[in-house]
Amino acid sequence: MLIGGKVGLRARHEEDAPILRAELYNDVVNGSRADGRPWRPIAPGSKDPRLVVDETEHGNVPFSVVELEGGTLVGVANLWGIDTHNRSAHVGLGLLPSWRGKGYGTDVVATLCHYGFVVRGLHRLQIETLSDNTAMLRSAERNGFVREGVLRSSAWVLGGFLDEVLLGLLAEEWEPDAKG
Numbered sequence: 001m002l003i004g005g006k007v008g009l010r011a012r013h014e015e016d017a018p019i020l021r022a023e024l025y026n027d028v029v030n031g032s033r034a035d036g037r038p039w040r041p042i043a044p045g046s047k048d049p050r051l052v053v054d055e056t057e058h059g060n061v062p063f064s065v066v067e068l069e070g071g072t073l074v075g076v077a078n079l080w081g082i083d084t085h086n087r088s089a090h091v092g093l094g095l096l097p098s099w100r101g102k103g104y105g106t107d108v109v110a111t112l113c114h115y116g117f118v119v120r121g122l123h124r125l126q127i128e129t130l131s132d133n134t135a136m137l138r139s140a141e142r143n144g145f146v147r148e149g150v151l152r153s154s155a156w157v158l159g160g161f162l163d164e165v166l167l168g169l170l171a172e173e174w175e176p177d178a179k180g
Helices: 016-025 028-034 104-119 134-142
Strands: 007-010 060-067 073-083 088-095 124-130 146-157 160-170
Touching: 007 104, 016 028, 016 073, 060 104, 073 104, 088 104, 104 124, 104 134, 124 134, 124 146, 134 160
Parallel strands: 088 124
Antiparallel strands: 007 060, 060 073, 073 088, 124 160, 146 160
C-alpha cells in the first residue's frame, strides 16, 4: 500500500465494488461529472467496467483509497493514460460524498504524485477537471500543479457544455511536502 499523510492507496478489493457502485457511481450527477461517457445504470452482480481491474492493462493503475486511521474505504484514485515513452500520465480520483471537504483529495493527489514520480519514474503528470470542480483544482494546485489551459466547452455534462481545466506538474517542480 502507498501511504500518504491521511490516506493509503491500495489494490481494489472485491468488497469495495458494492460500496463504490452505491455511493459513487450510481449517483447520476456524480457519475456524469466524473466520466467522459454518458451515465448508464449497471445491473447488480454485473461486471462494472469502472470497477473491474484488468491486470493486463499497464496504462491504467487503479487504487482504492482508504483512510489510514481506521482503514475505511473513502474513494478511488488512478494513474491512467500512462505513456512509458514520454514518461507521462494522468491523475484521477473520486471521493465518496461523506469524505469530501476534509483534505483527503489533496493527500490523494500528493500520494499519486509520489507513485508517479518516485515509484514509476515519470516526468510529467496531468489533470483534466471540470472548471467548476473547485475541490480538485485546489487539491491539484496545493500539490504544485500549474494551470496550463482551458478546453472551452469540451465536456457535455447533464444537458450542457462545461469547460475543462488542464493542469500539469513536472518531476523537477514537484515538492513532496507542498500540500499547503
